[in-house]
Amino acid sequence: MPIGRRGIVAGCVLVPGVLLLAAVPVRAEDADLGRAAQFIRDSGNRLAALARGNPAPEEKQRRLLAFLEDVVDVDGVARFCLGRFWRAATPGQQADYLRLFRLVLVNSVSPRIKDYPEGGMQVTIDPPARNGAVIEVPTVVARTTDSEAPLRVIWVVGTDTGRLRIVDIVAEGMSLRLTQRSDYSAFLGRNDGNVDTLLHALRQQTGGG
Numbered sequence: 001m002p003i004g005r006r007g008i009v010a011g012c013v014l015v016p017g018v019l020l021l022a023a024v025p026v027r028a029e030d031a032d033l034g035r036a037a038q039f040i041r042d043s044g045n046r047l048a049a050l051a052r053g054n055p056a057p058e059e060k061q062r063r064l065l066a067f068l069e070d071v072v073d074v075d076g077v078a079r080f081c082l083g084r085f086w087r088a089a090t091p092g093q094q095a096d097y098l099r100l101f102r103l104v105l106v107n108s109v110s111p112r113i114k115d116y117p118e119g120g121m122q123v124t125i126d127p128p129a130r131n132g133a134v135i136e137v138p139t140v141v142a143r144t145t146d147s148e149a150p151l152r153v154i155w156v157v158g159t160d161t162g163r164l165r166i167v168d169i170v171a172e173g174m175s176l177r178l179t180q181r182s183d184y185s186a187f188l189g190r191n192d193g194n195v196d197t198l199l200h201a202l203r204q205q206t207g208g209g
Contacts, residue, residue, distance in 0.1 A: 137154065139152075
């Protein structure tokens, strides 16, 4: 089973082509909260537009990686997911891991961009709230094509880099980055903490050389 598949794929199911409804207005003094809600709305619409025009696979992956780099704190999430093993890794291992983590993320999201027709999902954005150093933007994700129960998803937006970036997704109470870290930690625990073993598994999973 690919390392980390459970965590990353769970998140990717939540971000196919979507129609985001208007965010709930917030008070003027809470401008950052309003910006965070608008950021999530805009990010969803940008993702939905990526596959328009049926680009070649290489172009699609290039666009997707650029999008993810723009809206997700990829390095921060990757370091968090590796946990204590990040500090134990050599600079070369860290660089290789960050490269492979991007491939895992892109390869997981890419096939799902066209899982649903445009307008096949609706996302209602509820009032955001601060939680320490992050802003949580609660949403309700409903498919318009069947009767599946809506999903409650919280988009966790960090601001400590000077700009808004997604740092976690909490789906039905489950933090995806915590799940991912648990997957990696369990794998490394079974392999004597050998980071090279994890890198080898990620290369096999992604075809990352």
